[in-house]
Amino acid sequence: MNTVSTIDVGALGKVGVLFGGRSAERDISLMSGAGVLAALRSRGVDAHPFDTGLRSLAELAGEGYDRVFIALHGRFGEDGSLQGALEQMGIAYTGSGVMASAIAMDKIATKMMWLQKGLPTPTYAEIEAGAELAPVLAQLGLPLIVKPPHEGSTIGITKVEQADAFQAAVDLAARFDDVVLAEQFITGREFTVAILGAGSGARALPICEIVAPQGNYDYQNKYFTDDVQYFCPAALDAALGAHMQRLALAAYRALGCEGWGRIDFMLREADQQPFLIEANTSPGMTGHSLVPMAARALGISYEDLCLEILAGARLKLQQGQGQ
Template structure:
């Protein structure tokens, strides 16, 4: 993907970060790291917090292209991508449809089911759900998630019927749409995709047993195994599964797919992230580094996705 472009070929690049979603803090950190990398590479780049002036403020900056580092909410659900297309401003990563689908865990799973890709069964929850019936259908433990939220915000593992309603209420603090999903006991993997490349898989190990927001962004005890420990043939199977899962929703440019592997060795697709984090704890930079690509090179290759590369 790296076509050896000169920094000036990108024109004026605006890194969009911040916003007002629950993932604002992570977005600010990602955006600052990306902006610093672009400056080191001699790119004419500026940062812009979308919460400060909205699209009007962005237009006044007259960007030639936008590097999206806006996690959650409008940054990942296709809203921003659609606005940028109307403004005819090229941007990094997936387009409107893939962004909207990737942000909606349930509709992503529906597509995967239609393509016969393995993903755990799920049920939509509401205030008046039959909690006992949900537990009987999915089994215990099960996992409760906001449908449109990222960074594991609002997620709870439930191991008894009595805890299910409170888990629903916690998830509903983040999103009006909440789902329960069959819990897969086993190892968690994440696979990063960059253009037509499948980057090395990472096995995530959390001493607490739950890869939550604290473990993902703040804990120094979370272990990221690279290499992931799978035999090469099995890692290839995992990589191809994730490539297909990303392609099914129309993903392009770059992204990340999260997967569980059960005790029988079967892989189960969990979700897609179309604007992954780029912090010092983030997984895409770790995977790229293991493949021999430093952070600056990774940022430049992602920027190339705005060029139709």
């Protein structure tokens, strides 16, 4: 990817900033999109807003965009469906392609890919409607985490500390997904690693640590309070930090991600073992968001971060077919 100083803004053409959408994370996407739009315009980009929750793909095709910045989170924007439509329309887009987006959006598929590559992630179980929960408790123990595998921003997630609370947690997650993910709870510190680029050229940004009130990094604390503390760069032993960055890059590449993204970790308190939790292929770009925070730690402004991500927009499938 070109550095910001060598990016020809005029060559980027007419740019659409895709935001809003129809997922449970719509409100966050509206904030991300507003920030990205203002940032790109401040750098002289011919950028225009496009809310995919209010306007159709036919309208998108008719706008004449040369490329788009995807500032959508969750379903219908981060899950590969929109990426496939953009490939069909021939509009270059930011972030990962169809397959990587779809896999990363599915937390169960993500864990299967990581485990196949020998990467550390907490033990888990899939729970289908009507399944017996006792075997899952026996397998995972308590506490455990229950979550819908296709949602983000901690939507539908419950930490289960007592067996009699397990069913209610499953029922909550099942409101969002047909299959529920139950996962061994890792007691320790929470971190995230932002990544820019693709393939061998991808680079990990400084690690950020997240310290939430009572360890509760939920939707409200993520976006609407100032109660969460962030430390970036995180206070980590240099060797451990480098190991976590290597793991993040390996996790990112295992899914086929590109452009930009974020890999979330838990560091187990007992033995300082890092565990991969999930991947985000279209992370938040709000005032509380972690990728801009990591970029700032390297002296990269929010505006230049947005410009660098936009400059990397491309069609993945056509290039892969040599067209």
